[in-house]
Amino acid sequence: MLEPTPFRTEQLRLETGERFVLTVDADGMPAWWPNLYCQIRIRERGISYSAMRAYMSAVCAFHNICAELIIDVDARIESLELFREEEIATLRDELREKRRNPTESVKNAHWKSRLIAVAEYIVWRCDPVIDRMVLDDKRLPEARRRLEALPKRLVGKIVVKKNTSKEGMDEKTEQAFLDAITPGHPTNPFNKRSQVRNQALWRLYHAGLRRSAPLILTGGHLHLNGDDPYVFVPRSPDDPNDPRADEPRNKTLAHSVSLRPDSAAILHDYMVKDRLTYPGAKKSKYIFLSQESSEKSPKPLSIGAVVGMYERLREKVPGIPADFAPHMVRRTNKDRMGDAAEEAGLSPSTEQSVINQQSGWTPTSETSLQYQRRRLRRKGNQLAIVMQDKATGGRANG
Template identity: 30%
Template sequence: MNLSLRRVKSSNGERLIVLVDELGMPLFYPALYVTVHMRGRSLALNTIQSALSALKAMYAWQRYYNIDVESRFSSGELLLSHEIHSLRDFMQKPLADEDGGSVVSISRRVRTVSKGNQYARMSVIADYLGFLADQNLPASISSHDGVERMVSQIKANRPKTSNKSNVSREDKYLDDTVLDTLEITLRPGSANNPVREYAVQVRNALMFAILRITGLRRGELLNLKVEDIDFGMNTMQVVRRPDSKGDARAYQPVVKTRERVFPLIPELADQIYNYVVRLRNKVPGAKKHGYLFITHKSGGSQGLPLSNAGFGKFMGMLKNIVEGNRDIHAHALRHHWNYSFSKTCEIQGITPQREEKIRSYLMGWSETSGTAATYNRRHTKELASKAVLELQYKHLDKALKGGAL
């Protein structure tokens, strides 16, 4: 059975994702699991997608070992220890999409997914198999304890993960000279601009400028509407629009964090205004939805909101502008904004406590989330390094004067 994930948009604008077979029919129990255990908790669509990707891997494991867990549970049998071990080993392997994504198998190359990926897969599968067992075990069989033991054993076989991989997040930032080079190259009319159409050049330059100046997420950028820009007050508002009816994109970009307002320098607000009035609004269909960044290229998608795939193509293009730099992506620009913000706060003498509050607001985080503190640690580490070097130079200078060295 060849499975794939499919995103759909309902008549009321709600975005859904389902695991379907080769005929496009949703699988019953995964759909029920998502409805009962995930959508009821208002989990993000990307979270549901990750869970269904884990179940897709589980079905590949079933096919490989000729195991039918639904039939097994219906006959009152649970998974055995050696089968759980094979599940554990199988979840180390990456899924490979073949034939345009319609066929799902396990890659034959000797590659493995990260421990974090394997851990996440097995966590979902453990929960799902517990749900499936409760649904299918005969009522005459009292095996609640057995189901719990099976679920616990699957979870016990998850790989041990380390927090060390997350240590350097606050240290990630880009070189300003690289960003300056990108900005110059993306300027409309630049001889080195990789895009030839002027309207697309203006759009791309604006997207890059907004990402660099504000640290917005990809979804927040693609979710911007013309009405979110107050051209009188020179402000830009980040607004949550989950399951928007007016957004034709099945893969709808969403605002994951809190709503907030950014002040804009007049020059940037003017550039956005000129793009909207002189270029964007002249594209057929662009005025029907209001989203700021659109597809300009002629064809069926002309005038529609820029898709995630279109944005990904833009970011991929940036990686080829500066030779040898493959670290350019939307979230890297967000990290860099946080680095630049810390430097600005240091120059202005803003206290770490005040810096954390301001950062939390501008990034859309709760003040109690602790995320802002991650970047404040980078600031503290830098100041600590500076202090240590000053002490060393002071000691060295004293030692040289005393003739000790």
């Protein structure tokens, strides 16, 4: 019996705190094959809930599109007939559309990810059927050929351009950013109630933390006294006590991040003064709380709220670029660390080790090179001028 579409995803929270993507049919009942696939193949990858949801949303869209086209997925897989060229073309077109707004298309990277997810799901469904066929079955070679060709037919040649030009902020943009997060500053676009909290949050981003990292911090992770204030960024996924549907997850290794004295002071003042004014603050272990908190239900700040804050900065603050995002602030931090290492006379290998430790990267990681594009470009420009001066003997043209 066919399970009624449309399929959709829901969140299932396990007792361990793990978030699992549950696929349900039109009647709200769990859909057999998608959930088995998620349990056996997707869950074992240890990816974030949002990434798991993206995979299963693509699988749901595939089933829903096939239902609209009156394609019996189970029958096609059991017969290994799979899909005709015109059906492949329709699937590709439909999977490119935004499901909530079919008149718009997703970007190539998102489209390709959807198609890869669907191709992997179909291959996984077909593998047991192939395995059940006896070796002398005359259909076996053709079935294997069709299955091997499916991913290439479905995904096609989608060009995804990697943006290698993303850089940290220049001095002017950085100053506009620091002004805009200062409480009471004329360019601060946020309501007075949240300005102190927001400044404390963004000072942590300015110190190099990833977008989710400050959202999982508790009071015990802050070490703000003494001559070397720092914050410890833990790695604690699947917290059963985290009430957020989209749990923030630290993707790096657990690590310590040193703080400037003024940033430590801002965090201290927020903790001992402003944070306590949020309803239910004493009942929550998390540092950053939502304005929607109540005495009975204190709510930690969500990823969605942070995304909204960055959108507001882009829209309201003069001098903030249209592509301003958490990683731009993080890249700026790596540029500054590189400059400081150079001024301190550190060797390149020591500089890399220090940046890796402060960023939660593995000791041999070369990720910092991707984050320091502005600094490296600037140094390249300086080197080019020096070489030109040597070639011309310092003489001007003309």
